[in-house]
Amino acid sequence: MVIMISYILIVLFASIFLSIITKKYIIPIIGIILVFILIAFMGFFQEIIITRFGGWSPPFGIVWIVDKFSLLMGLLISGTCSLSAIYSIKYIRERKGNFYPALCLLTLGMLGVVFTGDIFNMYVFFEIFSISSYILVSFPLKKETAEASVKFLIMGALSTSFILLGVAMLYGLAGTVNIADLALKFRQENVFYIALGILMSGFFLKAAIFPFHFWLPDAHSVAPSSISALLSSVVVGTGVYAIMRVLFTIFGLSSFSIILICFGLITMILGGLMAFVQSDVKRLIAYSTISQTGYIIIAIGLGSNGLSAGIFHLLNNVIMKSLLFLSIGIVIWHTGTRDMNKLGGLGRQMPIVMISFLIGSLSIAGIPLLNGFVSKWMIYVATWEVNPLLTVVCLIVSAITLAYYMKAFSSIFLGPCRIKIKEKTPLCMIVPVLILTALCVIIGIFPQIITPVIDQAASALLDKSTYIKSVLG
Amino acid sequence: MIEKWTIFISVFILFSFIGFLIYLLGSKRYKEEDSKSEMYKCGEFTLSDPEVHADNFYRIIKDNLKIKNLQKIHSGKLNEYLQWIICGVVIIILLLLVIL
Numbered sequence: 028m029v030i031m032i033s034y035i036l037i038v039l040f041a042s043i044f045l046s047i048i049t050k051k052y053i054i055p056i057i058g059i060i061l062v063f064i065l066i067a068f069m070g071f072f073q074e075i076i077i078t079r080f081g082g083w084s085p086p087f088g089i090v091w092i093v094d095k096f097s098l099l100m101g102l103l104i105s106g107t108c109s110l111s112a113i114y115s116i117k118y119i120r121e122r123k124g125n126f127y128p129a130l131c132l133l134t135l136g137m138l139g140v141v142f143t144g145d146i147f148n149m150y151v152f153f154e155i156f157s158i159s160s161y162i163l164v165s166f167p168l169k170k171e172t173a174e175a176s177v178k179f180l181i182m183g184a185l186s187t188s189f190i191l192l193g194v195a196m197l198y199g200l201a202g203t204v205n206i207a208d209l210a211l212k213f214r215q216e217n218v219f220y221i222a223l224g225i226l227m228s229g230f231f232l233k234a235a236i237f238p239f240h241f242w243l244p245d246a247h248s249v250a251p252s253s254i255s256a257l258l259s260s261v262v263v264g265t266g267v268y269a270i271m272r273v274l275f276t277i278f279g280l281s282s283f284s285i286i287l288i289c290f291g292l293i294t295m296i297l298g299g300l301m302a303f304v305q306s307d308v309k310r311l312i313a314y315s316t317i318s319q320t321g322y323i324i325i326a327i328g329l330g331s332n333g334l335s336a337g338i339f340h341l342l343n344n345v346i347m348k349s350l351l352f353l354s355i356g357i358v359i360w361h362t363g364t365r366d367m368n369k370l371g372g373l374g375r376q377m378p379i380v381m382i383s384f385l386i387g388s389l390s391i392a393g394i395p396l397l398n399g400f401v402s403k404w405m406i407y408v409a410t411w412e413v414n415p416l417l418t419v420v421c422l423i424v425s426a427i428t429l430a431y432y433m434k435a436f437s438s439i440f441l442g443p444c445r446i447k448i449k450e451k452t453p454l455c456m457i458v459p460v461l462i463l464t465a466l467c468v469i470i471g472i473f474p475q476i477i478t479p480v481i482d483q484a485a486s487a488l489l490d491k492s493t494y495i496k497s498v499l500g
Numbered sequence: 501m502i503e504k505w506t507i508f509i510s511v512f513i514l515f516s517f518i519g520f521l522i523y524l525l526g527s528k529r530y531k532e533e534d535s536k537s538e539m540y541k542c543g544e545f546t547l548s549d550p551e552v553h554a555d556n557f558y559r560i561i562k563d564n565l566k567i568k569n570l571q572k573i574h575s576g577k578l579n580e581y582l583q584w585i586i587c588g589v590v591i592i593i594l595l596l597l598v599i600l
Contacts, residue, residue, distance in 0.1 A: 178578060185585065217597060224593035231588065238588040241574060241581040286595050301574065303558060304567045393512075407508055419511070426515035430523065434557040 031069055032078040032091050032142070035062050039135045043128045055127040056112045059134055063105035066138075070098055075487075075497040077144075085144065085498050086205035092144040092498060095487040099338070099480060100141040100268050103345050104261045108134040110459035114353055115253040117453040118360060121167055132159035133257065137265045144498055146197065146277075147204040149269065150190045153233065157183040160262060164250040175249040182242035186232035193226025207498035210277045210491060223278050230273070233266030236324055237294040240317045244301075247313035248365065252356025255309060259316040259352060260345040267323055267341055275488050280330050287328030292420065295321025299427040307365045308358075308435055312351050315391065315431070318424060319344045325421070326406050329413055335478075335485040336405035342481070343390070343402045343470070350387040350463035354380050357456055358439060362446045367435060372444030379457060381440040383464040388432035390467045393425045398470035525560060 042058025045051075069076060076093040079085065093101070112130055119126050136156025143149050161183065165176040198204050200219060201212040213219060228239070235243040243263075247255045270287075274280050280287075298318030305311035323344065326337030357380050358373060359365055374381040390397035393404070403425060410417040470477050487494075562568075573580070 178576075181578060182581070185582070189589070220596045221593055224596045225589070228585075228589040228592055231592075232585065238584040241584060244574065245576060282596065282599060285599065286592060297570065300565070300567055300570055304562050304571060404508070418508075422508070422511055422515060425512070426519045429516065430519050430558065433523065438557070 031065055031076065032093070035065050035138065036135075038062055038065070039131055039138075043131045043135075046124070046128050046131070050124045052116070052123045052127040055131045056109075056116070058131060059105065059112050060109045062134065062138070063102070063109045066098065066101045066105050069093055070102070075493070077497060086203045086208035089148055090144040090205070090498060091142045092494070093142055094494065094497075095480075096271075096338070096484040097141045097268075099342070099484045100264070101138055103264065103342060104137045104141065105134065107257060107261045107345055107349050108137075110349065110353070110462065111253045111257050113455050114256075114356070114459045115251070116455045118253050118356060118456060119166060119251060126163070126166055129159045129162045132156070133163060133262075137261060140265050141268055144206050145204055146194050146206055146209065146273070149206075150187065150194050153190055153265075153269075154187050156262070156265070157187060160254075160258060163254045164246050164258075166251050166254065171249045175246045179242055179246040182232060186229045186239075189225055189229030189232065191229075193222050193229060196222035196225065205498070206272070206276055207495040210495055211499075213277055219278075220282065223273075223283070226273060227270065227283070230266050230269045231290070234263055234270060234320055234324075235266070235294075235317050236290050236320060237297055237317075240294065240298070243317060244310050244313040247316070248307055248309040252309070252352050252359060255313070256349040256352035256356070259313060260348040263316060263320055264341055264345055267320065267327075270324075271327060271337075271488060274327075275334075276491055276494060280328075284328050284330060287324050288417075291321045291324030291326075291328055292417070293321070294318070294324060295424050296420070297321075299424045299431075302431045303427060305431070306367050308355055308367050308370075308439065309352070309365050311367075311431060311435055312348070312355065315351075315428065316344075316348055318428065319348070319391065321424075322403070322406055322421065325417070326409060329409050331485075331489055332412060333406065333409035334488065335481050336402060336409050338484050338488075339405055339477070339481045340402035342477070343398045346463055346466050346470070347387050347391045347399055350383060350460065350467060351391070353456070353460050353463065354384045354387065355439075357452055357460070360456070361448045361450060361452070364446075367438040370439045370445065371442045372440070373446070373448070374440035375444065376448045377452065380452070380460065381436075383460045384440070385436055386464050386467050388436055389429075390471065392429035392432055394429070396468075396471050398467045398474070400471060401474040522558065522561060 038058050038061050042055040046055045078091040080089045083089070108130065112127070115126065133156050136152045136159060139152030139155065140149055143152060161176050161180045164179055165172045194204060197209060200222065201209055203209055203212060232239040247258050250258060274283055295318050298314050298316070298321055302311050302314035302318060305314060319340070323337050323340050326333035326340060357377065358370065362370060364370065386397065390399035393400045407418050407421060410421055
């Protein structure tokens with residue numbers, strides 16, 4: 028089983044180098060899909076998979092750990108990247124030879140963050156996927172994408188600087204960077220908590236939590252839709268993963284619980300209100316990402332009561348956001364505009380996209396029989412047990428979500444037709460949208476398919492002792 | 501558990517209904533007329549296909565909740581973003597030290 032991790036790395040590195048040398052973009056697409064299959068194959072094994080690089084034992088050597096939680100994240104990352112790679116075949120019209128290696132690097136970086144058992148290694152992989160995402164945001168190179176990319180770079184550099192500073196402080200205090208070893212050496216001292224605060228600030232910036240969220244709508248709205256789909260789903264999700272891993276495995280949640288709930292609440296409301304006033308559809312979905320991250324952060328802040336709900340909503344958010352961005356990407360590909368004032372009446376010309384966008388919108392608003400309802404329902408139940416007022420606020424924000432998505436749906440697909448579509452939508456752009464739509468409906472109707480996986484992931488995250496024992500022996 | 505279901509579903513339906521009312525109110529007031537109606541001295545007249553722009557959706561709520569103030573802080577200026585980030589870091593560290 029250990030060899031599987033090596034295969035993943037070999038496939039991704041080979042895809043990057045071969046695509047640069049041969050300039051054939053089909054190689055990285057196959058590579059990313061192959062990685063998804065390899066990770067899915069690892070799901071058949073019950074035990075935690077530990078890979079020791081170079082034969083060095085932890086805590087001195089670098090280890091990669093695949094438990095149920097990191098496996099779920101790995102599947103989400105590789106799955107979404109595969110769909111995005113297929114979608115980009117026609118969506119990206121220029122510099123494909125540069126685009127696909129950067130996409131492979133992004134996949135590698137995110138997988139590295141979720142699989143590594145070493146916090147310094149986590150920082151390195153954060154840098155890798157951040158650098159590749161700055162490149163990907165700038166496709167196609169225009170004034171607005173260049174500005175967004177530079178802004179994203181500065182914010183990203185600030186974020187990774189915070190992470191590096193936090194890691195350096197922890198190393199100075201505990202003399203180790205291995206996550207399991209750090210968990211053993213953690214002491215209830217103020218200096219440790221200052222290190223935690225700095226580290227969390229870096230992760231909050233990556234996950235776009237208030238007041239660290241400002242970069243997200245600027246970067247996500249101008250990036251190509253296939254990249255916006257990744258940024259809003261798995262890239263933000265990786266930041267949330269790091270928050271969960273560091274809090275639950277190293278520090279313990281108790282001290283940070285109230286901070287997460289407060290910041291999550293403000294993020295959820297602010298994202299919802301800002302999405303409400305947008306006329307740029309991609310900015311609207313980007314603000315919606317901020318709002319949904321707020322829900323996830325509140326659920327995580329509730330500890331063991333809400334952890335399953337948080338992980339489930341993280342998974343659903345990945346599916347729904349990818350669906351919304353990819354379906355709106357088709358509209359932008361045909362019309363060349365993101366401005367909802369200029370769009371209208373497209374439903375009759377692109378019925379599949381209209382239905383997919385409607386399902387994504389209703390799902391994210393938490394309408395029954397769709398996947399968003401199940402995770403939101405779990406969040407409502409978890410918050411009700413802590414404070415019913417919190418549940419009411421969550422419900423109000425869900426109503427706001429429904430309102431702004433209906434505005435988007437109405438402005439783009441209903442009413443008099445303003446733009447005539449000339450080209451036929453390529454199959455490679457329709458298929459990923461249909462897969463994601465089907466996932467929204469299937470998980471919504473049969474949530475029992477996915478809930479055992481979510482519960483296993485939550486248990487793996489809460490079971491600190493098994494993690495430490497597996498890594499250190 | 502059944503009671504909670506009932507409460508949540510009732511509250512959800514209530515909010516959906518309120519949302520629908522807001523939608524009706526918000527969109528009706530700001531309709532833009534593309535074509536002039538034909539005027540006669542007597543009898544009924546109707547407007548032809550009025551268009552509703554995305555900017556006019558929920559305008560009443562936008563104006564009343566002063567969301568413009570929230571929009572102003574998302575100006576796109578990096579200096580202002582950095583100020584917010586520094587505030588955030590200080591608040592997190594202070595909160596951690598106070599809570600402990």
